Amino acid sequence: MPRTQELNLNMGPQHPSTHGVFRCVITPDGETVTRVENHIGYLHRGIEKIAESKTYPQFIPYTDRMDYLCSMVYNQGYVETIEKMLGIEVPERAEYIRVIMAELSRIASHLVMVATMAIDLAGTSNWMYCFREREKILDLFEMTCGSRMTFSYMRIGGVAEDLPEEFIPACRKFINEFPEKMNEVHELLTGNEIFQARTKGIGILPPDMAVAYGVTGPNLRASGVPYDVRKNQPYSIYDRFDFKLPVRFNGDCFDRYLLRFDEMEQSCRIIEQALDSLPEGEIKGKVPKMIKIPPGEIYHQVESSKGALGFFLVSDGSNKPYRLHVRGPSFVNMGVFPELAKGWKIQDVISILASLDPVLGEVDR
Amino acid sequence: MYGEGLIKGLRVTLKHFFGPHLTQYYPEERPILPPRFHGFLAFDPENCIVCGLCQTACPNRVISLKSEKGGEDGKKRILTEYVLDFRYCMFCGLCIEACPKGCLKFTHEFEKATYHPDEISQVMFRKKVEE
Numbered sequence: 001m002p003r004t005q006e007l008n009l010n011m012g013p014q015h016p017s018t019h020g021v022f023r024c025v026i027t028p029d030g031e032t033v034t035r036v037e038n039h040i041g042y043l044h045r046g047i048e049k050i051a052e053s054k055t056y057p058q059f060i061p062y063t064d065r066m067d068y069l070c071s072m073v074y075n076q077g078y079v080e081t082i083e084k085m086l087g088i089e090v091p092e093r094a095e096y097i098r099v100i101m102a103e104l105s106r107i108a109s110h111l112v113m114v115a116t117m118a119i120d121l122a123g124t125s126n127w128m129y130c131f132r133e134r135e136k137i138l139d140l141f142e143m144t145c146g147s148r149m150t151f152s153y154m155r156i157g158g159v160a161e162d163l164p165e166e167f168i169p170a171c172r173k174f175i176n177e178f179p180e181k182m183n184e185v186h187e188l189l190t191g192n193e194i195f196q197a198r199t200k201g202i203g204i205l206p207p208d209m210a211v212a213y214g215v216t217g218p219n220l221r222a223s224g225v226p227y228d229v230r231k232n233q234p235y236s237i238y239d240r241f242d243f244k245l246p247v248r249f250n251g252d253c254f255d256r257y258l259l260r261f262d263e264m265e266q267s268c269r270i271i272e273q274a275l276d277s278l279p280e281g282e283i284k285g286k287v288p289k290m291i292k293i294p295p296g297e298i299y300h301q302v303e304s305s306k307g308a309l310g311f312f313l314v315s316d317g318s319n320k321p322y323r324l325h326v327r328g329p330s331f332v333n334m335g336v337f338p339e340l341a342k343g344w345k346i347q348d349v350i351s352i353l354a355s356l357d358p359v360l361g362e363v364d365r
Numbered sequence: 366m367y368g369e370g371l372i373k374g375l376r377v378t379l380k381h382f383f384g385p386h387l388t389q390y391y392p393e394e395r396p397i398l399p400p401r402f403h404g405f406l407a408f409d410p411e412n413c414i415v416c417g418l419c420q421t422a423c424p425n426r427v428i429s430l431k432s433e434k435g436g437e438d439g440k441k442r443i444l445t446e447y448v449l450d451f452r453y454c455m456f457c458g459l460c461i462e463a464c465p466k467g468c469l470k471f472t473h474e475f476e477k478a479t480y481h482p483d484e485i486s487q488v489m490f491r492k493k494v495e496e
């Protein structure tokens with residue numbers, strides 16, 4: 001007797017819309033998805049374990065390689081953890097430079113999110129325009145620290161190099177031109193009826209579920225929960241800047257997409273203020289040649305473009321960490337994906353995944 | 366009206382279609398690199414005091430150096446070999462910061478793809494053996 005049978009559908013690890021090497025097994029019922037299972041680890045490099053065999057400064061380049069789209073914030077989170085543990089004073093100028101770099105990184109990362117979301121939903125031209133803007137940020141980074149992606153720019157106690165002379169005018173020019181360029185994206189993509197049909201009301205993440213799963217960052221704020229490490233537990237010098245915490249309330253893919261634009265706007269505001277009040281002075285504080293941390297443990301959080309990024313460091317008194325654990329925001333955000341994708345059509349799974357914006361380098365670490 | 370957004374979007378695309386090119390025609394057109402660009406490393410053996418600080422600073426054991434005792438009183442260490450294994454280099458610049466004599470620096474050279482992995486490690490310095 002013929003009978004129907006459940007089908008398992010593999011998405012990834014080499015699917016173009018899984019942002020790297022994410023794989024999920026979908027159990028569809030017709031077009032509707034009844035079950036999704038996450039399979040991660042294809043990009044696992046054991047970064048947390050590598051940390052145990054590197055001295056404290058030597059690990060800085062590895063933090064770049066977790067979230068390669070927003071690596072300045074990862075640099076910052078790591079060096080701040082160590083500074084907090086050692087009680088190192090960071091010079092004012094270095095703090096300002098760090099904030100400028102971190103916010104530029106955040107804009108670059110959100111641009112990639114908007115771009116990849118567009119291309120996942122077949123909007124190729126928008127992808128190009130977002131990457132054109134990101135290119136300008138990468139040029140700013142390149143003139144400051146020499147690299148376009150894995151910067152290794154921050155050092156324990158400060159930053160590697162001072163801003164070059166041409167940086168400030170170039171950065172101001174970018175900030176001034178940015179809103180207009182984003183209008184272009186809005187015209188091209190946000191107003192597009194097909195794009196709206198595929199994102200509005202899709203993949204709704206209720207606030208209680210978001211909190212229960214530990215979702216942070218823009219994904220949480222798009223569900224109406226105003227939580228941001230920069231505001232709630234200000235680190236570095238974020239308490240000096242006047243910026244709003246953008247919140248949206250529908251929690252669907254479209255809101256998560258729009259929230260990125262709100263965030264970029266606020267980041268521009270922070271950069272503008274930081275450029276205006278950038279003090280002169282040293283860029284590196286007094287740091288011992290050989291960094292040894294007294295036995296103990298510490299947890300430090302910063303806000304990356306994907307959410308709350310935490311470093312948990314245990315030291316046994318030597319010049320290498322005893323254990324370094326990273327709370328990766330993308331990794332935690334991915335946990336809600338099976339729950340979120342359940343009950344939607346297969347093509348909606350793509351837009352839900354794109355709107356969550358995971359970076360697999362950090363999920364797998 | 367349904368489709369209005371689509372038409373608006375098309376207008377943007379059209380504007381760019383007739384606009385200037387933004388991409389670079391590499392390799393015919395060479396990129397303009399900023400002075401701080403992290404290309405391949407250059408080594409200047411002249412000032413090297415064989416302290417090995419660059420070696421200890423490097424996270425990936427890229428640098429290997431050999432030395433021998435020599436000089437006037439036979440106590441000075443003299444560099445005999447300095448090899449960089451670029452397979453593992455992350456171009457982070459920690460070695461450059463560690464060097465007290467400023468022997469290492471980044472160049473603007475970035476086209477060093479090779480056909481075999483062994484070809485990429487570079488002997489930056491090797492002492493000539495006298496016949």
Ligand code: SF4
Pocket residue numbers: 422423424425426427428453454455456457458459460461
């Ligand atoms: S740039 Fe970094 S990885 Fe390369 S040799 Fe220097 S310290 Fe090692």
Ligand code: SF4
Pocket residue numbers: 412413414415416417418419420463464465466467468469
């Ligand atoms: S740190 Fe500089 S001086 Fe010391 S061994 Fe390395 S290259 Fe030579």
